[in-house]
Amino acid sequence: MTAVATLPDYREQSPAVAERFRKLKQRPVVLSVRGLGKTFGSTEGTVTALQGLDFDVYRREFMCVIGQSGCGKSTLIRILSGLEQPTSGELLLDGKVVHGPGPDRGMVFQSYTLFPWLTVKQNVMFGPKMAGRTGTAVEQEARQWIEMVGLSDFENSYPFQLSGGMKQRVAIARALANQPRILLMDEPFGALDAQTRAQMQEYLLQIWKNIDITILFITHDLDEAVFLADRILVLKAKPGRIDEIIEVPVPRPRSLDQAIDPEYLATKHRINELIHPREQRGGGGVEIPRMTMAGDEVE
Ligand SMILES: Nc1ncnc2c1ncn2[C@@H]1O[C@H](COP(=O)(O)OP(=O)(O)OP(=O)(O)O)[C@@H](O)[C@H]1O
Ligand SMILES: [Mg+2]
Numbered sequence: 001m002t003a004v005a006t007l008p009d010y011r012e013q014s015p016a017v018a019e020r021f022r023k024l025k026q027r028p029v030v031l032s033v034r035g036l037g038k039t040f041g042s043t044e045g046t047v048t049a050l051q052g053l054d055f056d057v058y059r060r061e062f063m064c065v066i067g068q069s070g071c072g073k074s075t076l077i078r079i080l081s082g083l084e085q086p087t088s089g090e091l092l093l094d095g096k097v098v099h100g101p102g103p104d105r106g107m108v109f110q111s112y113t114l115f116p117w118l119t120v121k122q123n124v125m126f127g128p129k130m131a132g133r134t135g136t137a138v139e140q141e142a143r144q145w146i147e148m149v150g151l152s153d154f155e156n157s158y159p160f161q162l163s164g165g166m167k168q169r170v171a172i173a174r175a176l177a178n179q180p181r182i183l184l185m186d187e188p189f190g191a192l193d194a195q196t197r198a199q200m201q202e203y204l205l206q207i208w209k210n211i212d213i214t215i216l217f218i219t220h221d222l223d224e225a226v227f228l229a230d231r232i233l234v235l236k237a238k239p240g241r242i243d244e245i246i247e248v249p250v251p252r253p254r255s256l257d258q259a260i261d262p263e264y265l266a267t268k269h270r271i272n273e274l275i276h277p278r279e280q281r282g283g284g285g286v287e288i289p290r291m292t293m294a295g296d297e298v299e
Contacts, residue, residue, distance in 0.1 A: 007266040010249055017249045024058050024230060029095070030214045031057040031080070031182055036089035038075050048239035049075040053089070055233060055242065057182070062208055062215045064229035066222070068275055072240025073218045077186045080216065081107050093181060103131060106175030110187040112167045114159040120146060120170050121155040127178040145173040148207060165196040169203065176213065185217045189224070198256065201227055205254065222268050222275075227254055232267075234274045243274050 013021070036053040039046050049072040057063050065073055078084040080091060082101030091098050093105070114123050124142040146155050149169035159167055168188055175183055189197045201224060208215055219225050225232045229248050236243040249263040258264050 007269055008262055010246065010263065010266045010270050013247070013249060016251075017247070021231075021247045024061060027058040027060065029056045030059050030061075030093065031216065032092040032095070033080075034090050034092070036076075036079065036091070037087050038072070038079060038084070039087045050079075050086075051239040051241050053240075053242060055245065057214055057216060060208075060212065060214055062205075062217065062228055062230050063233060064225040064231075065216065065218045065233045065235060066220060066225045066271060066275065067235030067240070067243075068237050069220065071235040071237035073220075073235060074186055075240065076235075077107075077184050077216070077218055080182075081105050081184050103127065103178040104181045106178055106180035106183045108168070108171045108175050108183065108185045108188040110190040112159065112164070112171070112191075114167055114170055114174070116159050119156050119158055120151060120162070123159070123170055124173045124177050127174065131178070142173075142177060145177050146170075148176070148210070149173045149203070163196070164192050165200055168192070168200060172204070172207065176207075176211070180213070182214045182216060185215065187218055187220065190219075190221075197224070204228070209253075222271050223259065225271065226250060226264055226267050227256075227259075232271065234271060236274075244270075246270060 033053050033055050036050055037048070038050040039048045053076070065076065067073055075084065079086050082098065082105065085099075093102075098104075115126065118126065121139070121142050124145050125138055128138045128141065143152070143155065146152055149172055151166060151169055151173070154162065154166065159170070162170065171188070172183075189200045192200060204215075205228065207213075217228060219228075226248055227250075232246040232248060234243040234246060235241065246267060248267055250258055250261065250267065
């Protein structure tokens with residue numbers, strides 16, 4: 001019998017976990033997605049990237065979205081941010097229908113998007129300035145956000161003088177400086193090495209804990225999703241639709257030591273089952289020609 005077979009079912013919630021999610025769902029809904037669909041037209045035909053998505057994100061919830069490559073994660077976040085228009089359905093922010101981009105939604109992308117010709121502080125002040133705010137109050141606020149992401153010593157540095165992790169911390173500060181209702185993050189740590197990535201996850205949880213922000217975070221990393229999320233929205237591909245919404249039973253505050261706890265492993269195992277179904281595992285059906293001698297086997 002494998003170790004996995006002895007894991008508990010993540011859906012069998014303890015009373016404490018059930019209570020945690022009951023309380024979460026009593027909070028006001030910040031983002032409501034209703035019947036959302038997106039079809040792209042091209043010369044080769046049409047692609048239905050998303051179909052009939054319905055879900056709510058509650059105030060100060062940390063929701064992760066996970067799914068195979070091409071299942072529509074980036075399309076979803078681009079629609080939520082207003083960069084793309086849905087083909088059907090609607091989005092409500094604090095109960096009001098939204099169309100197009102707005103400062104109520106902050107974005108952090110995987111690629112580094114800081115303005116290279118501006119310093120850290122100028123990058124963070126950019127949004128408030130565009131909104132017509134001026135004066136020392138804006139500068140002081142920018143300094144607070146920079147302090148929040150631990151970069152006070154670098155406020156006058158330029159992006160090229162920063163590491164990848166530092167750039168993403170500035171990107172988070174810049175998004176938060178607009179005081180959005182929700183932070184939309186598309187694989188923001190995807191380009192970082194494993195150690196920096198783990199540090200950034202811890203940083204982000206600390207920031208989330210300390211300010212009134214709701215987060216929707218896209219990832220394809222199972223551990224990242226289980227470590228960060230209250231709930232994980234698992235998407236199925238072709239067309240992109242909701243497969244399951246997982247309520248993560250792992251208690252907070254989270255630590256890397258929990259990665260060997262049964263509820264952590266059970267949750268991760270369930271996501272793995274959903275996004276890598278058994279029938280799709282094992283080399284993806286590709287026949288590899290043998291180029292070694294008989295008897296020259298490896299395990
Ligand atoms: N502008 C576009 N025009 C045509 N098709 C598109 C466009 N953008 C996305 N698609 C298609 O929509 C589907 C979903 O793409 P999307 O980029 O949202 O996937 P994803 O889940 O973010 O993938 P990944 O994990 O690789 O980032 C894919 O089949 C993709 O080819
Ligand atoms: Mg993507």
